[in-house]
Every structure is written in C-alpha cells, then in structure tokens.
Amino acid sequence: MTEQEIIDATNDVFEKSFEVERERLVPQAQIFADLGLDSLDIVDLIVALQTRFEVKIRNEEKVREIRTLQDIYRLIASFKNDQNGTSAT
Amino acid sequence: MSKRYDHIVVGSGISGLTLALLLASNQKSVLLIEKASRIGGSLNRFYKGGIPFDTGFHFTGGFSPGGILGDMLQALGIGERIKPVFLSGPGTSVFVFEKGWDVYDMPAGTDAFRAALLRYFPKEAAGIEKYFALVQKVCDATVTFDLRKITLATSSIDEDYVTLQQVLDGMIADPALKGILSTYCLCYGVAPKEVSFANHARVAAGLYHSVARIEGGGEAFVQAFQERLAQAGVEIRCNSSIAELAELDGNRVGAFLLENGERVLANDCTFTIHPQEVLKILPRQQLKKAFVDRVSSFETSNGFFSLFGVVRNADPADFGPSIVSLLPSTDLNELLDSGRKGEAALAIIRSVETVRGKTHCVVNAFEPEFYCDVEAWADSSVGHRPQAYYDYKKRKIEAITRRFLSFYPQYRDDFQVLDAASVLTFRDYLNSPEGNAYGVKQKMCQANLFGKLPLVNLFVAGQSAVLPGIVGAMLSSFIVARNILGKEKLSGFIEEELSCQAGTQPSA
Numbered sequence: 001m002t003e004q005e006i007i008d009a010t011n012d013v014f015e016k017s018f019e020v021e022r023e024r025l026v027p028q029a030q031i032f033a034d035l036g037l038d039s040l041d042i043v044d045l046i047v048a049l050q051t052r053f054e055v056k057i058r059n060e061e062k063v064r065e066i067r068t069l070q071d072i073y074r075l076i077a078s079f080k081n082d083q084n085g086t087s088a089t
Numbered sequence: 090m091s092k093r094y095d096h097i098v099v100g101s102g103i104s105g106l107t108l109a110l111l112l113a114s115n116q117k118s119v120l121l122i123e124k125a126s127r128i129g130g131s132l133n134r135f136y137k138g139g140i141p142f143d144t145g146f147h148f149t150g151g152f153s154p155g156g157i158l159g160d161m162l163q164a165l166g167i168g169e170r171i172k173p174v175f176l177s178g179p180g181t182s183v184f185v186f187e188k189g190w191d192v193y194d195m196p197a198g199t200d201a202f203r204a205a206l207l208r209y210f211p212k213e214a215a216g217i218e219k220y221f222a223l224v225q226k227v228c229d230a231t232v233t234f235d236l237r238k239i240t241l242a243t244s245s246i247d248e249d250y251v252t253l254q255q256v257l258d259g260m261i262a263d264p265a266l267k268g269i270l271s272t273y274c275l276c277y278g279v280a281p282k283e284v285s286f287a288n289h290a291r292v293a294a295g296l297y298h299s300v301a302r303i304e305g306g307g308e309a310f311v312q313a314f315q316e317r318l319a320q321a322g323v324e325i326r327c328n329s330s331i332a333e334l335a336e337l338d339g340n341r342v343g344a345f346l347l348e349n350g351e352r353v354l355a356n357d358c359t360f361t362i363h364p365q366e367v368l369k370i371l372p373r374q375q376l377k378k379a380f381v382d383r384v385s386s387f388e389t390s391n392g393f394f395s396l397f398g399v400v401r402n403a404d405p406a407d408f409g410p411s412i413v414s415l416l417p418s419t420d421l422n423e424l425l426d427s428g429r430k431g432e433a434a435l436a437i438i439r440s441v442e443t444v445r446g447k448t449h450c451v452v453n454a455f456e457p458e459f460y461c462d463v464e465a466w467a468d469s470s471v472g473h474r475p476q477a478y479y480d481y482k483k484r485k486i487e488a489i490t491r492r493f494l495s496f497y498p499q500y501r502d503d504f505q506v507l508d509a510a511s512v513l514t515f516r517d518y519l520n521s522p523e524g525n526a527y528g529v530k531q532k533m534c535q536a537n538l539f540g541k542l543p544l545v546n547l548f549v550a551g552q553s554a555v556l557p558g559i560v561g562a563m564l565s566s567f568i569v570a571r572n573i574l575g576k577e578k579l580s581g582f583i584e585e586e587l588s589c590q591a592g593t594q595p596s597a
Contacts, residue, residue: 017379040543043536044379056534058245 001053006076009052010069017048027070035069042066055079093354094120094324096573097345099331100361101128103146103559104551106314108359108566110165113321115574115582120353121323124330124520128315131519131526132307135397137507140449141442142397144510144519145526146307147453148176148412148438149559151295158295160236161563164586170313173301174410174440181411182300184269185496186419187432193269199297206266216260220270223248223256224297227290233555234291236583239568240576248287252533254422256286268419275414275434275457277557278390278527280425285533291556302410302440331358331370340375340544359569361551361562363522364529364538365389376543384538387553390527391425392512394433394458396489401503403450409439415492427459435492452504454489458512460523471517482509528553540569548572 001009011025020035031037037045046057053076057063066072095117098109106128109121127133131145151158152173162168176182177197184193195205199221206217230246232238248256253274257267271281273293281289303309318325329347336343345353360367368384400408415435418424424434433456442451460467466478486509494501512524528551531537539554541547552558554565571579 013379017382018377040541041377041379044377044383047383047536048379050534056250058250060244 001080003073003077006053006073006080010049010072010076013045013048013052014069017044025069027068027073029069030067031069031072032067045072049076053080055083091344091352091354093356094118095356096120097122097331097353097355097358098361099358100124100130100551101325101327102130102361102551102562103132103310104554104562104566105359105361106310106318107161107165107563108361108550108570109323110314110317110321111566111570111579111582112573113318113323114166115570115578117574119321119323120355121318121325122329122331122347123325123327125518126327128325128327129307129311131515131521132310134306134308135508135510137397139444139447140397140399140451140507141306141308141444142395142451142508143306143438143453144395144515146303146310146559147436147455148300148302148410149173149295150292150300151298151560152301153298156295156298157234157236157564158560160583160587161560161567163589164236164567164583165314166317166586167310167313170316171309172304173299174304176300176302176410176412181409183411183413184272185413185415186265186268187415187417187492187495191265193265195269197299199294202297206269210263210266213261213263213266216262217266219260220256221297223286224290224294227287228294231287231291233564233568236567236587237580239564239571246287248290249285250534251286252282253284253286253289254281257281264419268416268421271421272414272416272434274421274425275436277531278425278457278525279530279532280422282422283530283532288531288533288556292558292561295560300412302438306442334370334372334544334547337372337375337544341546342544357546357548357573359548359550359573360542361549361566362520363389363525363551364549364553365522367538367542367549371542371544371547380543383536387529387535387538388532389460389523390525390530390557391427391457391459392515392521392524392526393455394462394485394489394512395453395455395510396486396493396506397508397510398452398454398490398493398504398506400439400450400452400500401505403500403503405441405448405450408441408450410441411439413437413496415496425457427461432488432492433457435489437493437496452493454493456489458524460512460525463511463513466513469513471514474513478511478513482511485509485511527557531557539565540572 014020096112096119098105098121101123109119113119134141135144182195203221227248277292332348333346334342335346417432435456438453442449515524538549548569550565550569552562555561
C-alpha cells in the first residue's frame with residue numbers, strides 16, 4: 001500500500017465513521033483537540049482502522065502515543081510493513 | 090418529586106446482582122431494574138413436577154481456594170452460601186466421539202487431566218506439555234484473575250492475537266486430541282478458529298482445575314444475593330426497564346424514563362444487558378457512527394436446546410454429578426457452525442437434586458442451537474407456537490433421548506423426559522436476544538462493549554464484556570465498580586472482606 005493510499009483510507013475512516021469534515025483532516029491535526037475524538041473513541045478508531053486496513057493493531061504503547069493524524073498514518077504504515085515483512089503465524 | 094439514586098443497575102443476572110451489591114456495600118443508593126418478573130435471569134431453575142432443572146447456569150470451573158471465583162464470592166459476603174459440588178471420579182467428566190465411539194474418561198484436576206491425555210495420546214506428549222504450559226502462561230499474565238489487581242486498563246499478550254485453532258495446529262496432530270482440547274469452546278460459544286487462545290485458556294484453565302456444580306443450583310446465588318441486597322438497602326424493581334434516556338445535558342444523562350413513564354433520577358447507570366439492547370436505548374444523535382458500527386457488528390452467541398428429564402429408580406449414590414460430552418465430530422468449528430446440518434454436540438449432566446425432602450436423579454441434556462434453526466417460528470410466543478415448531482421439538486427430544494440412552498443404556502426403562510426448551514423459550518422467558526446463552530461471541534481482536542459508554546454517566550458490564558460465564562460476568566462488575574467507586578475505595582473494601590477469611594491462600 002502506498003503512503004497516499006494509507007492517507008486517503010485513513011481520512012476516509014475519519015470522514016465516514018467519525019463524521020469529521022475533509023477540510024479538517026490535515027496531517028498535523030490533533031486527534032483530540034482538533035478532530036474532536038475522546039479517549040473512548042480511540043477504541044472505535046482502532047477497530048475501524050483494523051477493519052479498513054485488514055491489520056491487527058496491537059502494541060498499546062504505540063496507540064497511546066498517538067496525538068496527530070500523521071501519527072496514525074505512520075502507525076498504519078508500520079503495521080502494514082510488519083504484515084508484509086513476516087509470514088502468517 | 091422524582092427519587093434520586095446514586096446508581097441504577099439494569100439487568101439482574103449475576104453481573105447486575107454483583108454490581109448492585111458492591112455499590113450498595115460502599116454506601117451507594119442503588120436501584121436494580123429487571124425486565125422479567127423475578128431477578129436472577131438464567132441463574133434461576135425451572136421446576137416441573139417439583140423437580141428442579143437448570144436454565145443457564147450448569148457448572149463452573151475455577152472454584153479453587155484463593156482463586157478468583159472464591160475471592161469474589163467472599164468479597165460479596167456470600168462465600169459461605171455457595172457450596173460447590175465437585176465432579177470427581179470415573180465417569181464424571183467424559184468426552185465421547187460418537188463416530189468411532191471413542192471414549193475419553195477424564196479425571197479432575199489440571200495435572201491429572203494432563204496425565205490422562207498423555208496416556209491416551211502418548212505420541213502427542215510434546216504438544217500436550219506445550220499446550221498446558223501456554224495455558225498456564227496466559228493465566229499467569231492475566232492480571233484480572235487476582236481480585237486485588239483488577240483494572241479497567243487492558244494490556245494484551247501474544248496469545249490474545251492467535252486463535253485456539255492456530256495454536257492447536259502448531260502443536261498437535263491428532264484430531265481427537267484437538268477435539269478434546271477444543272470442547273470447552275462449547276462453554277463460551279466461540280469456535281476454535283474465532284476465539285483467541287488467551288480467552289480460551291482463561292476459561293478452560295478453570296475447568297481443567299475443577300468442575301463444580303453448586304448445591305441448590307444457580308438459585309443458591311439468587312437467594313444469597315437477595316438476602317445481601319436487602320441488607321444493603323438495594324431497591325429492586327422487576328417487570329421494569331428503561332425506555333428512554335432523557336434530559337441530556339451535553340453528554341450526561343439527567344433522567345431515566347421507565348417503561349411505565351416514571352421518571353427516575355440517578356447519578357450513574359450501568360447496563361448489564363445484551364449490547365444490542367444497550368444500543369437501542371442510547372440516544373443515536375449522541376453516538377458516533379464508528380461506535381454504532383462496532384456494537385452492531387457483534388454476533389450474538391448460540392443458545393441451547395435443552396431437555397429436562399429424570400431417571401426414576403436410579404441409585405442417587407451412583408448418579409453423578411457428571412458431565413458427558415457426546416461429539417459427532419472432532420472439529421468444534423463444525424459443531425459451532427450455525428449452518429451445520431448434522432447432529433449437534435450434546436452435553437449430558439446427571440445430578441441428584443433434593444427438594445423438600447424428596448430426592449430426584451435429574452438429567453439436564455443440551456446441545457447448541459442457533460436462532461436460524463427456529464427463526465421460522467420467531468413471531469410466536471410461549472404456548473402459542475405453530476404445530477411445525479412442536480414437531481421440531483419432538484424430533485429433537487427423540488434424537489437427544491436416543492443419544493442419551495446410547496451412553497446410558499441402563500436407564501432405558503426408567504428415563505423420562507419431562508420437558509424441553511428451545512432458544513425461543515429462553516428468548517421469551519429470559520429476555521435474552523435470540524435466546525443466546527453467552528451474550529455476544531467474544532472473537533479474537535474484538536473490542537467488547539465494556540466500561541464507560543459514550544455518555545459520561547453510563548457504564549456497561551456483563552457476560553459480553555470481559556469473559557463469558559459466571560466468573561467473567563462477575564469480574565466485569567468488579568472492574569466497573571472500581572471505576573465508579575474509585576480504585577482506593579474498592580481495593581480497601583476487597584482487602585477488608587478478604588482478610589476476614591482465616592488462612593487466605595495465595596491466588597490460584
């Protein structure tokens with residue numbers, strides 16, 4: 001998956017599942033302060049991203065470090081790389 | 090003037106009963122609401138001709154000294170009232186693969202169970218040892234199994250991300266052995282290829298340790314709770330439910346409107362009912378689509394077609410308690426597939442029940458049943474079903490009876506079926522959606538509905554939250570209580586209650 005595909009698909013999740021207007025979806029947007037998510041929404045965000053990208057997003061530490069949309073793009077990219085790099089268990 | 094409570098608990102299964110008592114024991118004023126005409130849900134027994142039968146709770150694992158179940162009961166002040174009747178001895182825990190009539194008579198106790206498997210499957214010794222070592226690893230890493238360490242925060246382990254099937258396929262070749270190790274999937278309603286190994290281990294470990302029925306059945310819980318709830322001043326209302334959440338101030342609920350129009354005020358409310366029922370009550374405009382999608386995606390678990398019978402003239406000294414699992418296949422994925430056409434896995438429980446001085450040799454026999462099996466008659470109600478439904482029941486009763494007698498031919502002349510129930514019966518009597526037994530299926534990587542809801546003063550607990558079964562349902566309530574009361578308060582309370590028990594042993 002290309003970087004742009006990850007960006008587009010992630011933004012799509014925010015638009016459709018969290019009803020955030022496309023104009024607000026800029027890489028430096030703060031998830032909580034700018035996009036209006038709260039801590040409970042993170043659970044639903046992870047589930048929606050897992051479904052969209054067909055990855056298992058574990059590593060709670062990395063998830064807790066998410067602050068901006070850019071952080072999410074990077075997180076997805078790292079999980080997609082892991083998925084491609086290792087064989088299925 | 091509407092009465093104000095500190096807390097409303099919705100649903101009076103073991104999760105709701107546990108939470109109501111925990112909060113009330115910590116000086117909260119609590120209203121417990123139950124839709125049915127009595128509390129207890131599927132803890133209650135069903136009586137036919139004065140003979141008691143189980144409607145949901147049949148047995149539990151993990152009843153070990155210092156174990157999580159014992160600790161929770163002790164913390165609730167009902168430990169003395171819940172008396173386990175352990176299954177032990179030959180013929181009390183048997184797995185039968187019907188195709189070849191391969192019978193595996195398993196002893197009680199984890200070490201003995203493992204040793205028996207090593208005797209039955211000597212070529213699989215390495216895999217058996219690995220399997221049990223991994224089960225132990227999961228339990229050691231499961232913080233919530235120590236009541237003094239429970240927390241809402243979850244930290245996952247590797248085994249949360251691999252299925253039971255994947256683990257078994259990696260360790261074991263013999264299909265019968267895989268089948269025996271997967272049979273406990275029937276105790277939580279998720280197939281081996283869908284459940285995480287970790288969740289399977291968390292349930293199975295308790296059952297390997299011990300399997301116990303309770304003296305007086307699930308009703309012993311109901312009676313014990315009833316007494317303690319009265320002492321703690323909990324107000325209980327049956328035939329009652331929340332129709333609407335009202336007077337929203339931002340994302341805080343101001344008032345709770347009951348089905349009779351009554352307006353009730355409370356600071357907080359916890360739902361212990363099925364997630365899809367919770368979703369119906371929450372105001373849609375307050376929910377993000379992602380939340381609705383997540384909760385809507387949960388699959389409701391199977392229920393059971395249950396047969397209730399007795400063996401007249403049997404010797405109570407030689408009548409269990411015992412559980413025999415008759416398995417038409419070694420593949421539990423098949424047996425938990427709603428599309429399956431063949432015979433279902435059948436659990437047969439024998440027990441001796443004494444009621445008002447009379448002793449009965451009781452048989453509870455049940456097999457997984459799915460809503461799609463009875464959906465054609467879904468619009469009917471109790472006592473008003475179409476003839477086709479009764480014909481279906483009759484076929485099921487005959488088939489189960491035949492299979493029961495294939496294992497217990499000695500009861501041929503004395504076995505009598507008194508009644509049977511389908512998932513429609515359970516749906517209509519217990520208000521369980523689709524007559525389910527385990528709430529929603531807890532599949533690997535699923536984020537269950539648990540803890541805080543999108544509205545700030547609403548919470549959710551129950552069988553669908555942490556783990557299915559009695560232990561999981563109670564545990565979820567302890568965790569939510571910790572959230573509501575605060576860590577210090579609940580920890581202090583638990584410590585005080587547990588230290589009242591003389592000679593407390595280390596947690597299992």
